[in-house]
Amino acid sequence: MPAERLLPTTEAEDLLSLVREISREELAPHAAAAEEASAFPRDKFLLLGKSGLLGLPYPERFGGGEQPYEVYLQALEEIASAWMSVGVGLSVHVMSTYALAAFGSEEQRQRWLPDALGGSWLGGYALSESHAGSDAGALTTRAVRDGDEYVVDGTKAWITHGGVADFYTLMARTSDTGGKGISCFFTPGGSDGIEAAKPERKMGLTGSVTAQVSFTGVRLPADHRLGDEGDGLRIALSALDSGRLGISACAVGLAQAALDEAVAYAKQRTQFGRAIIDFQGLEFVLADMAAAVESARATYLAAARRRDLGLPFTRQAAIAKLVCTDAAMKVTTDAVQVLGGAGYTRDFPLERYMREAKVLQIFEGTNQIQRVVIGRELRR
Numbered sequence: 001m002p003a004e005r006l007l008p009t010t011e012a013e014d015l016l017s018l019v020r021e022i023s024r025e026e027l028a029p030h031a032a033a034a035e036e037a038s039a040f041p042r043d044k045f046l047l048l049g050k051s052g053l054l055g056l057p058y059p060e061r062f063g064g065g066e067q068p069y070e071v072y073l074q075a076l077e078e079i080a081s082a083w084m085s086v087g088v089g090l091s092v093h094v095m096s097t098y099a100l101a102a103f104g105s106e107e108q109r110q111r112w113l114p115d116a117l118g119g120s121w122l123g124g125y126a127l128s129e130s131h132a133g134s135d136a137g138a139l140t141t142r143a144v145r146d147g148d149e150y151v152v153d154g155t156k157a158w159i160t161h162g163g164v165a166d167f168y169t170l171m172a173r174t175s176d177t178g179g180k181g182i183s184c185f186f187t188p189g190g191s192d193g194i195e196a197a198k199p200e201r202k203m204g205l206t207g208s209v210t211a212q213v214s215f216t217g218v219r220l221p222a223d224h225r226l227g228d229e230g231d232g233l234r235i236a237l238s239a240l241d242s243g244r245l246g247i248s249a250c251a252v253g254l255a256q257a258a259l260d261e262a263v264a265y266a267k268q269r270t271q272f273g274r275a276i277i278d279f280q281g282l283e284f285v286l287a288d289m290a291a292a293v294e295s296a297r298a299t300y301l302a303a304a305r306r307r308d309l310g311l312p313f314t315r316q317a318a319i320a321k322l323v324c325t326d327a328a329m330k331v332t333t334d335a336v337q338v339l340g341g342a343g344y345t346r347d348f349p350l351e352r353y354m355r356e357a358k359v360l361q362i363f364e365g366t367n368q369i370q371r372v373v374i375g376r377e378l379r380r
Contacts, residue, residue, distance in 0.1 A: 089208055155214045245304055285337070
């Protein structure tokens with residue numbers, strides 16, 4: 001059942017009603033079959049774009065919804081609850097668009113944002129490399145200035161939408177001064193020299209394409225650089241703060257879906273002449289699951305409200321990512337236990353939810369890295 005929402009405006013309530021309708025009618029009925037077939041649902045992203053949902057937190061004048069992050073994240077939670085691959089894809093797209101929206105020039109934003117926000121384009125975030133995941137400052141993909149262009153060479157790893165993205169927000173080294181030598185580039189996905197490897201064979205989120213992407217002699221006009229040379233790591237980390245809130249909302253959506261499935265099953269499944277939800281041992285498990293979901297939701301919303309007020313939220317975003325994704329892992333695991341043997345089969349979605357939950361503790365910075373971020377913020 002839909003979680004109760006406390007939304008700031010009537011417009012936001014109407015928006016969430018639209019999101020629930022799309023999630024219920026256009027996403028949820030297709031999720032299981034697409035995940036089973038590892039089919040990438042590009043048509044669903046086109047639908048979200050036409051419905052105005054790919055650019056909710058961005059300015060209206062560029063085609064966005066100009067909604068507070070508090071509202072965007074609740075919409076994202078609903079989508080992830082219906083189909084996790086689509087929710088994560090939406091979160092990654094919004095994060096991939098962030099550098100352009102926040103650090104691009106007025107000309108760059110007018111040139112590229114409408115297509116990125118309107119559904120014509122889907123974005124990918126090209127930061128990680130096989131040896132530079134948690135240590136983003138160690139990346140080796142290089143962009144060398146050649147007149148009015150940059151020539152890019154290197155390979156990015158674990159790229160959501162790798163090979164299907166219409167643009168990548170690419171972080172590449174422009175000098176050898178460590179993290180200060182990284183710059184950010186808006187990179188069209190169809191540029192000569194870009195090639196994606198075979199998609200990774202993952203335990204979950206099989207409907208979401210994840211692949212290595214190689215850049216070989218890719219020539220980018222100098223006006224495709226976002227911000228100044230050397231600003232790339234600052235841009236990347238700023239994007240990750242917001243991206244972690246997106247993953248937090250997705251995690252809560254997944255946990256809510258698992259809780260709903262477990263409660264529904266426990267109400268109709270009988271043992272010893274009683275519905276199993278009436279047994280206190282199981283009732284307490286479900287109560288703890290509900291407490292975890294609502295606590296996690298409150299955590300990401302508190303961080304989002306700080307962001308909306310223009311307050312620092314790096315620590316709160318890391319806490320939300322840590323709390324929400326750990327909650328999703330525990331709630332989905334407990335939900336499988338509630339169903340017993342049935343939960344371990346593919347006749348019910350809970351085994352898929354459990355597999356999907358695991359990666360949430362890994363990407364956008366592992367939960368160990370979140371603890372590093374939180375500790376660092378406490379020391380300041």
